[in-house]
Amino acid sequence: MAVYTDITEDDLARFLTNYEAGTLLSYKGIAEGVENSNFLLHTTKGAFILTLYEKRVDPKDLPFFLGLMHHLADRGLNCPLPLSRKDGELLGELSGRPAAMITFLEGTWLRKPAAKHCREVGRALAEMHVAGAGFQLTRKNALSVDGWRPLWDKSAARADEVEAGLQEEIADELAYLESHWPKTLPHGVIHADLFPDNVFFIGDQLSGLIDFYFACNDTYAYDVSVCINAWCFEKDGSFNMTKGMALLDGYEQVRPLNGAELKSLPLLARGSALRFFLTRLYDWLETPPGALVVKKDPLEYLKKLRFHRQVKSAEEYGLVHR
C-alpha cells in the first residue's frame, strides 16, 4: 500500500477549508501505487483523491503535471483534474508534503486485460499524444537514456543479489543503448507510465487515464514501447502478439507511426524495459522492510529486455503493413 506519509483527520479537515470541496465525511489510504501517497476522500460534495507527492516527484515539476491534466481535459481527454484552491493555486501542503486534491475518475483498472483492451489503450495513447500538442510547459524525461547510468550506479554494487551476472549484462546494455539511442524521432508530450493500473475501464469501455506524474517531452514511439511492455506480455513472461497487433492498430488509427519510428521500436522497447527494470531494482534494494508498499519485481522487466534484444522488426510485435 502506498502511503508513505500519514495524515491526521484534524490536519486534513483544516486542509480542506482551502477548497470548495465540502466538509470531510471519511477518508482512507489507497492500497495501490508505489510512487505517491493517495487517499480516497468522501466529503459532503462527493468523492475526491488526495495526493501527497513523494520522493520521485520534484516539486518544481508539479505545475507541468497539473497544468497538463487541465490541457488534456480541455481537449477532450478523459483524465482527472486538480481542484483549484480558494486562492487560485492548484497545489497546497499537508503533513510537510506538496499536496493536491484531484477529481475522482469512475472505473477500475483491469487485472487481466485482453487484446480488445490493448486496442483501446493504443488509441487513447495516440489521442493523448495528439491532445498534448500546444501545451506550453516542457519537462525533460529524467528517466530516459541520460538518466539510466546514474540510476544504475546507485544499485550496481548490490545488483548481483537479485541475479548473478547482472553487473556485466547491464553495463553492456547501457553502453549499447547510449550509443544507438535515436535522437530525431517525432516527439511531444508523452505519458511515460501508461501501465494497466493507470487506465480505467467501465466494462470494456476505456473511461480515462490517470497518473501523469512521469509525463514529459520525449519521443512518441518510446511511449508506445512502454505500453507494449506493460500490456502485451503474459504473466508467464511470453509476448502476446495478438495484443501487440491490437495495441499498434489502435494507436495507428489515430496517429500512424512513420518508418523511422517503426524501425526504432525494438530498440526503444529495450530502453523502456531497462528504465522500469532500473527503478524497480532501486526500490527493491532500497525500500525498508515494513514500508507500506508492494514492491514490484525487477526481473519481470529484465526478461522483457532480453526478449526485445532478439526482436528484429516491428512485425514481430504484430505490426500489420498498411
Ligand SMILES: Nc1ncnc2c1ncn2[C@@H]1O[C@H](COP(=O)(O)OP(=O)(O)OP(=O)(O)O)[C@@H](O)[C@H]1O
Ligand atoms: N483520480 C482518480 N480517481 C479514482 N481513483 C484514483 C485516482 N487517482 C488515483 N486513484 C487510485 O489510486 C491508485 C494509485 O494512484 P496512482 O497510480 O496515481 O499512484 P502512484 O503511486 O503514482 O502509482 P504508480 O505506481 O502507478 O506510479 C490508483 O490505482 C487508483 O486506484
Ligand SMILES: N[C@@H](CCO)C(=O)O
Ligand atoms: N509503473 C511502474 C511503477 C511506477 O513507476 C512499474 O510498474 O514499475
